[in-house]
Amino acid sequence: MTVSRDNSKMVYDGIKAAGIRYITALPETWLVYLLQLAEDDPEMCLVEVAKEEEAIGIAAGAYFAGTPNALLMQNHGFLGSINGIVSLALLYRIPLLMLIAHRGHIGEPYPWHTQGGILTEPVLRGLGLPFDYVRDPHQAAKQIREAQTFALSSLSPVALLLTRDLMED
Amino acid sequence: MKRADCIKALYPELENCLVVTIMGASAQELYDLGHKENFFYLEHAMGLASSIGLGLAMNLPDEKVIVFDGDGSVLMNLGTLATLARYRPPNLVHIIFDNGSLLSTGGFASHTTSGICNLAAIAKGAGCPNVYEVSNLYQFMEAAAEAFEANDMTTIVARVEAVGPDHYGMDLKLPENAFRFERYIKERQKAKQLN
Numbered sequence: 001m002t003v004s005r006d007n008s009k010m011v012y013d014g015i016k017a018a019g020i021r022y023i024t025a026l027p028e029t030w031l032v033y034l035l036q037l038a039e040d041d042p043e044m045c046l047v048e049v050a051k052e053e054e055a056i057g058i059a060a061g062a063y064f065a066g067t068p069n070a071l072l073m074q075n076h077g078f079l080g081s082i083n084g085i086v087s088l089a090l091l092y093r094i095p096l097l098m099l100i101a102h103r104g105h106i107g108e109p110y111p112w113h114t115q116g117g118i119l120t121e122p123v124l125r126g127l128g129l130p131f132d133y134v135r136d137p138h139q140a141a142k143q144i145r146e147a148q149t150f151a152l153s154s155l156s157p158v159a160l161l162l163t164r165d166l167m168e169d
Numbered sequence: 170m171k172r173a174d175c176i177k178a179l180y181p182e183l184e185n186c187l188v189v190t191i192m193g194a195s196a197q198e199l200y201d202l203g204h205k206e207n208f209f210y211l212e213h214a215m216g217l218a219s220s221i222g223l224g225l226a227m228n229l230p231d232e233k234v235i236v237f238d239g240d241g242s243v244l245m246n247l248g249t250l251a252t253l254a255r256y257r258p259p260n261l262v263h264i265i266f267d268n269g270s271l272l273s274t275g276g277f278a279s280h281t282t283s284g285i286c287n288l289a290a291i292a293k294g295a296g297c298p299n300v301y302e303v304s305n306l307y308q309f310m311e312a313a314a315e316a317f318e319a320n321d322m323t324t325i326v327a328r329v330e331a332v333g334p335d336h337y338g339m340d341l342k343l344p345e346n347a348f349r350f351e352r353y354i355k356e357r358q359k360a361k362q363l364n
Contacts, residue, residue: 022228045227047256049220050248057217058252061189061224064209064351066358087213088221092347155344 001109004169007137008033011099011162014141015070018148020097021045022062024055025072030101030167034072052077056084060094068148070097075104075120076113078159085127085157095151095158099144102133102161124159131159134166172266172329173198175309176237182317183207183235187225187354190237191218193273194333195266199237200341201334206353210339210346216246219253219263226258229354231361233260233317240267240281241274243288247295253322254296262316263297263324270331289326297324304328 012034015023023038024047025031038046049055052073062069073081078100089096104110104117124131130150134143143160151158172195180202188208190196196210211218222236243249243265253263269282280286289302299321301312309327316323 024224047223047227047252050251051246053217054220054246054249054252057214057220057249058224058227060217061221061226062228063224064221064347064354065225065228066351066355067228084214084217088211088217091213091343093344094347 002169003030003032004137004167005033007140007166009037010137011134011140011144011166012037014144015099016041016043017141018070018145019068020070020148022067022069023047023072024049024058024062024069026052026055026074026077028074028077028101028103030103030162031072031074051080053081053084056081056088056096059096060088060092063094063096070099070144070148072099074101075161076116078120079116079123082123082127085129089157090127093155095155097144097148097151098157098159100159100161101167102163105164107164120161129157129159130154131161133161133163135163137166140166170305170309170327170329171332172268172327173332173334174306175266175327175329177202178306178310179313182313186233186235187229188235188237189218189221189225191215191239191242193239193337195237195239197334197337197339200339204339204341206349209350210341212343215242216249218242219249220246222261222263223249223253223256223258226261227256229358230258230260233262234258235262236264238263238265240265240269240279240288241271244280244286247291250292250295250297254298257298257322259320259322261322262313263322264313265292265324265326266329267326268329268331272331272333276331289324292324292326297322299323301325302328
């Protein structure tokens with residue numbers, strides 16, 4: 001398995017094209033190139049957290065400040081952020097644009113990712129969060145822009161699941 | 170020292186700041202002094218008030234951001250101290266009211282009771298600069314004055330009694346608070362740009 005450098009670049013370009021200049025993230029293998037691009041980009045502010053739930057608070061602060069922003073995390077980080085999503089974002093109607101690496105699904109060789117991978121979609125549905133899968137790198141920019149638009153109009157967290165097809169070569 | 174007295178003493182200084190509080194007593198005591206549009210009360214999601222403060226402070230470098238935190242909330246998100254230390258926004262004042270108690274949820278002892286766990290030491294160990302430990306109102310106001318003047322992130326751990334208000338409730342719906350806070354910041358930024 002190798003992470004796709006080209007597709008990561010296309011996703012990153014989509015993030016930039018959506019006007020996002022502030023990213024809150026916790027590193028994960030599929031996100032390596034995306035985070036490197038953010039780190040090397042003088043126009044981008046990248047905040048790395050100790051645990052993903054913090055990112056929900058930081059993103060809310062950035063939203064209050066009027067800064068278009070996004071969160072990057074692994075699906076297990078999403079699962080670990082649920083109280084923040086429920087009791088901050090949903091309770092107070094705060095939009096979040098979450099790009100989530102969907103580890104642990106079909107094709108996953110590592111056993112430790114599998115339960116989180118299987119449960120990601122049902123948990124998103126259970127929370128009533130709008131989500132979409134990103135599979136085609138050529139669609140990524142459009143999906144990011146539209147997810148951002150919908151987060152802002154619905155005042156809800158919106159998740160884009162970055163799939164194996166997209167993130168691996 | 171009572172937290173309510175600290176908040177009351179600080180209240181006139183909050184006029185030109187953005188204030189984020191945790192749930193329960195801290196929020197209520199500030200609200201009871203008179204709600205302002207620059208106050209955001211995080212009535213749940215324990216631990217994230219300081220994270221909201223970080224997001225605000227990093228994105229609004231010309232604003233002073235004050236977080237009213239508590240021992241129970243900080244203990245739920247100790248990682249925040251390391252994240253704050255790493256990004257160290259110079260305009261952030263992180264005030265942790267340590268009453269050694271989960272007061273708003275039954276008054277059970279928190280880990281900081283009897284000085285077993287020292288949040289100031291944890292903040293310092295996490296790399297937070299300018300950490301003050303105060304236990305009377307004079308020290309609190311002195312530390313706050315220095316924090317407001319400083320061009321560096323400050324953490325104040327204020328040891329307070331485990332007492333809170335005898336009532337809870339606000340004439341402010343939670344999303345309404347968020348909508349108004351966001352609008353207040355937008356308009357304030359617009360006014361600053363015009364000047």
